[in-house]
Amino acid sequence: MTEENKKTVSISKGLGDAFNQGIDACINLIVKGIEKLFAMQFRENPFLTPFLVLMVPIVTYLVTDANLIASNFKNCSIFAKEFCDLIANVSFETSFISWLVMISISFLLVLGLFNRVFNDKFEKLVEKLNLKSGDGEYPKIKRIKELDQYKTLLTMNLNGVSFEKLKTQKSTIESILDMYVESIDEGSSPTVAEITLCRRNLPDSITYSSLSKDEVLPDNSFYVGRSRSGSIIEDLSKLPHMLIAGATGGGKSVFFKQALLGLLQSSPKMEMYLIDLKCGVEFKDFKGLSNVKIVKSVSEAARVLEAVEQEMYRRYKLFEASDTNNIEGYGKDMNRLVVAIDECSLLFDNPTSDEAKSAKQSVTNLSRLARACGIHLIVATQKVTKETIPTHIADNIEGRMIFRIGSLQGSLQVFGDKSATQIKKHPGRGIWANGDERANVQTPYITEKQISTLCKKINSDETISVKTVDSKTSEKGKDDVLTLRSKQP
Numbered sequence: 001m002t003e004e005n006k007k008t009v010s011i012s013k014g015l016g017d018a019f020n021q022g023i024d025a026c027i028n029l030i031v032k033g034i035e036k037l038f039a040m041q042f043r044e045n046p047f048l049t050p051f052l053v054l055m056v057p058i059v060t061y062l063v064t065d066a067n068l069i070a071s072n073f074k075n076c077s078i079f080a081k082e083f084c085d086l087i088a089n090v091s092f093e094t095s096f097i098s099w100l101v102m103i104s105i106s107f108l109l110v111l112g113l114f115n116r117v118f119n120d121k122f123e124k125l126v127e128k129l130n131l132k133s134g135d136g137e138y139p140k141i142k143r144i145k146e147l148d149q150y151k152t153l154l155t156m157n158l159n160g161v162s163f164e165k166l167k168t169q170k171s172t173i174e175s176i177l178d179m180y181v182e183s184i185d186e187g188s189s190p191t192v193a194e195i196t197l198c199r200r201n202l203p204d205s206i207t208y209s210s211l212s213k214d215e216v217l218p219d220n221s222f223y224v225g226r227s228r229s230g231s232i233i234e235d236l237s238k239l240p241h242m243l244i245a246g247a248t249g250g251g252k253s254v255f256f257k258q259a260l261l262g263l264l265q266s267s268p269k270m271e272m273y274l275i276d277l278k279c280g281v282e283f284k285d286f287k288g289l290s291n292v293k294i295v296k297s298v299s300e301a302a303r304v305l306e307a308v309e310q311e312m313y314r315r316y317k318l319f320e321a322s323d324t325n326n327i328e329g330y331g332k333d334m335n336r337l338v339v340a341i342d343e344c345s346l347l348f349d350n351p352t353s354d355e356a357k358s359a360k361q362s363v364t365n366l367s368r369l370a371r372a373c374g375i376h377l378i379v380a381t382q383k384v385t386k387e388t389i390p391t392h393i394a395d396n397i398e399g400r401m402i403f404r405i406g407s408l409q410g411s412l413q414v415f416g417d418k419s420a421t422q423i424k425k426h427p428g429r430g431i432w433a434n435g436d437e438r439a440n441v442q443t444p445y446i447t448e449k450q451i452s453t454l455c456k457k458i459n460s461d462e463t464i465s466v467k468t469v470d471s472k473t474s475e476k477g478k479d480d481v482l483t484l485r486s487k488q489p
């Protein structure tokens, strides 16, 4: 082969390789574009549907004007006459489909290109993170997957870097990517980590009425609020107890009341014992409800709590007789009971009163044993210390709605780290934790007037009446529990 020929072969080989790489890159971009398209949610993306709908008239216009375009092409020397004739003479259907395919491919290419530019920052993340293994290796991005319009899952090969070390970089990752880290979990093997990232901001405020318009509560449930990944609704029967804590003005009482309201609205057969030692002012709107009893003094609280505790033992006996060990397995009608204590320190941090001690003991027993028999505790406190909420009670409460806490000690008590001190100082902003799972949330806001109106509505609803299903609770001395049933048939 002559030198000239060799040169031509190598140029054409180079061009061929470049062409193949170009095709590969385009296919890759189209695939990325398709992935992005599927990750987009039509309902939440106001521009996507009109854009796709607009494509039909655009394509129709292009097709009907194909002749015009073709005649323009004829004057252009770079297109062969045959090619222009071909465009001008193709059938309407062929032309329509060709244009549609061309526009779709261009659309996917642009989408894919956006995706590529966007993913670039993930690729650069590992270099910017101050993480190196003993061998000087950086973690490597294995996969970037768009979970939905707001969420991205980053799968990372740790390459010898410890998982715990990566977890300490949470805030650095957030500032590099300008995204929120929702979770850092172990992946399919201990050498793989999965980081869930979210780019949606929390709303500054969310109302109870807007949440209830969007999502109807299933039985025994209440709204927690709006997280970056959407609304959170919790089922009390699965929690089964809840702690609400945070400094003054954080939104505990508003959250407490809207949660009780949600439970009352979703579960007509729920009995509630609301202990409010600030003379019942917090729960005053619930006063008229037939299935709610408001407790205002320590002595009354001690009696009610003891009665509820006895009710718990009675239920276990019933379960034993029916060869079951929980309310779900019992099968017969049995109400769920909610014992809610606002500012529980007034009850628990009261060492001189025997009644307070008895109340504390009952709550301890309920927190330990009531899980299976449909009795739930909801306690709220401003301060989280061993005195305000005893450790053995707190340890048995899995559901935690925590608003900003001023002290590191308080945060350590509820979360074991400083995250509760880092919550934004903004009413209704907090962290919802259920076991190990946590989410930043904006809790629902409801006014006193709305609570009062909804309570009146609940009370006038004939279907909402607690039946005397547990007839044995009418034994003498258990009247506190029965006060609720005064309106029953």
Ligand SMILES: Nc1ncnc2c1ncn2[C@@H]1O[C@H](COP(=O)(O)OP(=O)(O)OP(=O)(O)O)[C@@H](O)[C@H]1O
Residues within 6 Å of the ligand: 205, 206, 246, 247, 248, 249, 250, 251, 252, 253, 254, 255, 382, 427, 428, 429, 442, 443, 444, 445, 446
């Ligand atoms: N989810 C919310 N969204 C918007 N504003 C809220 C929200 N929750 C509470 N607020 C505002 O913050 C104020 C204080 O809320 P709340 O009374 O619930 O605080 P708290 O934590 O119970 O305080 P304290 O410990 O003093 O009783 C409310 O009057 C209301 O104006």
Ligand SMILES: [Mg+2]
Residues within 6 Å of the ligand: 252, 253, 254
């Ligand atoms: Mg309050």
